[in-house]
Amino acid sequence: MLEAVREPVTAYVALGANLGDAVQTVRSAMEAIHGLPQTEVRQRSSLYLTTPIxxxxxxxxxxxxxxxxxxxxxxxxxxxxxxxxxxxxKRPYRNAPRTLDLDILLFGSGHVHSLALTVPHPRMVQRAFVLRPLAEIAPALVTPKQLRAVRDQAIEKL
Structure with a gap:
C-alpha cells in the first residue's frame, strides 16, 4: 500500500548498472522512476562510466x-x-555485479534509519559515481572538499 506524505519532497536517487546493456537499462530506469505513482523526475544527470568499487x-x-x-x-x-x-x-552476494541498482541518496531534509533504508545514504560521500552526477544536477548539495576526497576514483562522463 502506498502512503502519501503531506507535502511533496525532493529526493535524489542514484542509478547504476554493469550487466547487459547498462546504458539502456539506466535510461529505462529513469523513465520507470518518472512513471511511479505520485512521483516525477525533475532532473537527470549525464551518464558516467566508472570502475567497480x-x-x-x-x-x-x-x-x-x-x-x-x-x-x-x-x-x-x-x-x-x-x-x-x-x-x-538478483542479490547473490554483497556488491555483486548487477543489472540495475537504485539507491535513495537524500529524501528532503529527512533522516531514515531502519534495517531496510538509511537516508542520507551512508556511503554517498565516499563515491565519485554518486557525487559527480549529484553535483551536476544539485551543485549546492556537494562541497568542493567532498569532490576532492574522491578525485582519485576513475569516472568518465559518457
Whole structure:
C-alpha cells in the first residue's frame, strides 16, 4: 500500500548498472522512476562510466535523478526495488555485479534509519559515481572538499 506524505519532497536517487546493456537499462530506469505513482523526475544527470568499487565485473554506468514525490521514503524504496526486479536484479552476494541498482541518496531534509533504508545514504560521500552526477544536477548539495576526497576514483562522463 502506498502512503502519501503531506507535502511533496525532493529526493535524489542514484542509478547504476554493469550487466547487459547498462546504458539502456539506466535510461529505462529513469523513465520507470518518472512513471511511479505520485512521483516525477525533475532532473537527470549525464551518464558516467566508472570502475567497480569493492566489487568486480564490468565497468558501471551511473547517474543520479532528482525526483519530486509525495511517497514516503519506505514506499519510494519499495517502488524502486520493483523497478530493479523488473530489470532482473538478483542479490547473490554483497556488491555483486548487477543489472540495475537504485539507491535513495537524500529524501528532503529527512533522516531514515531502519534495517531496510538509511537516508542520507551512508556511503554517498565516499563515491565519485554518486557525487559527480549529484553535483551536476544539485551543485549546492556537494562541497568542493567532498569532490576532492574522491578525485582519485576513475569516472568518465559518457
Amino acid at each position: 569493492d566489487s568486480d565485473g564490468p565497468d558501471y554506468v551511473n547517474a543520479v535523478v532528482e525526483v519530486i514525490t509525495s511517497l514516503c521514503a519506505p514506499d519510494l524504496l519499495e517502488q524502486l526495488q520493483k523497478i530493479e526486479q523488473s530489470a532482473g536484479r
